[in-house]
Amino acid sequence: MIFLTGVPGFLGTRLLRRLGRRHPGQRFALLIQPKFRAKAEKKRHDLGLAGRTELFEGDITAGPGLGLAEAQRRRLAGLVTRAYHLAAVYDLAATREVARAVNVEGTRHVLDFLEACERLDVFAYVSTAYVSGKRTGRVREDELRHDAGFKNHYERTKYEAEVLVQERRGRIPTVIYRPGIVVGDSATGETEKFDGPYFLLKVLRRLPPYTLMTRVGAGDKPVSVVPVDFVTEAMAALTEPARAGRTFHLTAPDPLTAHEMISLFLRLLGKRAVFVPVPQAVARTLVQTPMGLLLGLSPQLVDYFDVPVYYDRRRAEAALAEEGIRCPRFAEYAPQMVGFLEEHERDVRAEAMY
Secondary structure (H helix, E strand, O other): OEEEEOOOOHHHHHHHHHHHHHOOOOOEEEEEOHHHHHHHHHHHHHOOOHHHEEEEEOOHHHOOOOOOOHHHHHHHHOOOOEEEEOOOOOOOOOOHHHHHHHHHHHHHHHHHHHHOOOOOOEEEEEOOHHHHOOOOEEEOOOOOOOOOOOOOHHHHHHHHHHHHHHHOOOOOOEEEEEEOEEEOOOOOOOOOEOOOHHHHHHHHHHOOOEEEEEEEOOOOOEOOEEEHHHHHHHHHHHOOHHHOOOEEEEOOOOOOEHHHHHHHHHHHHOOEEEEEEEOHHHHHHHHOOHHHHHHOOOHHHHOOOOOOEEEOOHHHHHHHHHHOOOOOOHHHHHHHHHHHHHHHOOOOEOOOOO
16 A cells, blocks of 8 residues: 555646556545545545545644544554655745644654554655755755755754754655745646746736846756656656665756746746846835835745756656656746636635645
């Protein structure tokens, strides 16, 4: 049985769909919070997996038993052969208390449960490229620990969680994934949450056809954006016992700079702008003004637009090539992002969910 946390979330649901196709004979155990049961029921029905999935109501923050009854937990531990842990607070503005409870302690509890799963062959842990925090320069896939600091509680707690995961690799066969900023499907643009680059895209839509626009710093630093279908396809394919012990950067192979990304969005929206460079600290102040709040700008997002960090993805590139998987370039799917936002802006949530 394949165990997943993170369903019915955006990433978890799409991974479940891919795993269902890749492992046609397998059944799935989905750990869900009771408040998300109705949504999880709908998702598994929509995916055609109602007969192959079993819902376990629990919570990763509820201790090593995951909020399950003892008999239920023991039964599940005896069935699990592979596991994927995606449940987390994916929110740059998360408070320290919430982020730590879910991302760190929740991960610790999942690890405690998995150590009791004697039939477990492989475990996939979803980290983030931004465990690099305030590091600059080139970051390798085999690197983690540093003292450069972090931009927010999300980064810090995902870093602390990955430390826990790496410490137990000797007892739990683990593959770690560090995605960049995950956006909608590259073919359809579909997403369930307008955050990250979508904050920027929504602001650009509200600007006049010709406008002045601030540019954070030089605008020449890379922003690693990846589509959800690439991330889930990679995780479904690469999670095998033979790859246990490896960490993969699921980041953009040729990321655009912040200036290139904004310029592309403007062209797709039929707008033109003259850019005025401002330091990062000034940009953070501007987005917290009444006008910035009215436009829906995110102060936390500013921190990601002028950072000279480069994610080495050679191990991921080699493994993905073995599986015939390619990450699309941003310019290939940006039109789908714009089109989906224009059609669904009122239908898609902006709040975090885990």
